[in-house]
Amino acid sequence: MSNFAQYYVTFLGDLWNNIVEWFQNHIAIIVEVFYGDWAGAGGYFQKLGASIGSWNALDYIAFILVLIIDLAFMFLLIVLLVQLVRRYIKFNKREIDKDSLIEDKPKGCWVNWWKE
Known part of the structure; x- marks a missing residue:
């Protein structure tokens, strides 16, 4: 042991x-x-x-375009993550409200008489 x-x-x-x-x-x-x-x-x-x-002029133009695309992608990714978090919080709040309504059901309720 x-x-x-x-x-x-x-x-x-x-x-x-x-x-x-x-x-x-x-x-x-x-x-x-x-x-x-x-x-x-x-x-x-x-x-x-x-x-x-x-770099020449074409390289600067390509750099600016790629920089704009990269920044837009990062911005949209952050916006998407914020929206997903907000949607999850909203969904979770609804589920908590549903659970509290189920717990508040009075005993002897005629709607669910067959489950008691």
Whole structure:
């Protein structure tokens, strides 16, 4: 019994350490993308600045078009997510209202006499 207990305590410790490490890695990736590359201008903007000097007029036009399309896509994606969240909240509120109406049904109601 004590061997199993030692194994199980070790297993739980390893599992907890792996879960904590997973969250730490994902948070570090998110921080690196938003802080290191965008706010610190160490990645995306630096590469853009280095390559923009060799562009001609057609490259600038293509850059502006692609930038507009990308920004529109991100904007529409955010709008879609907001609409889906609002729809879910509205649906969930209706379901809660339905549940509260079911709970408020008086006992001995003649409509559901066969279920009692």
